[in-house]
Amino acid sequence: MRKLVLILAFFVFVNFSVVFGVGEKPVSKAVDFELIDTHDDLVKLSSYKDKQPVLLFFWTTWCPFCQKELRVLNSMYSQLLEGGVEVLSINVGESPDKVSNFIKNYYLAFRVLLDKDSAVARQFGILGVPTYLLVNKEGNIVFSDNFFPNNYKDLISRQEK
Template sequence: MKYLAAFLTLLLSISQAYAAEPSKDFTLSSNQGGNLRLAEQRGDVIMLNFWASWCGPCRQEMPLLDQLHARYEAAGFQVWGVNVDAQRKDADSLLAKIPVDFPILFDSKGEVSKMYGVAAMPSTVFIDRDGNVRYIHKGYRDGDEAAYKKMIKELIRE
């Protein structure tokens, strides 16, 4: 049984490549003021990271995502954190403890996470400069940031 659990954990953390499938457009309010609309970001590589305040791996991953955002932003890369907590105050409380510079969007009704088929926390969607979903990464384990860097560099170079 423990081998099955280990295998399932491994499967959840594997990144999946997809044929260029158009991303689903949405607009959500941001912690940086105003709303952000995905369709207005064409030309940039976008990393959508779906997370929740109760998710341990999400909390562990946040500082690493902030580092990726800072490192690759000048090359046309953006991280958008999409919080799925029902209450914004839960997200705000966590962000007070683990501040990040990238925008946090609030999907309290879960509409955007449903559009993207999010079933695991965290889940990360990589969108290319043309607005196509290229990779989906489910879960987070130590070392996943190496895979993230590889995907980011590939998409930036295109």
């Protein structure tokens, strides 16, 4: 019985580590990337450098926490734009068809990029979803968390760091 409890505890810890991103911290300098969005347009992170900060949001369709955060992020999008922050959501490891069908129900205001092979997520050290990274104008990661901050103005003020 004790062995069973230990095994279950181990699996619970591993699952929470994956979902909540416990482990290795993301890189401190943003890595440039090029991804296609759901409209087949090419998006480069470097095109925002020296212009405006970018909030990257890594997510999947199967993650219930991601679904909740997509709603939160969608409701905060206009305030973030007013604060000078662009939002790029990055779906990790799923097909374009699956993502397109999923987002039809969400009416997302921001761009959805497709990281089909999870290469960009790996470059940033993303171990779990959902994950937010705020990249300032200089290309430094100044915020990292699994959930949108309670006070979005704190997030906007971090862009100056």
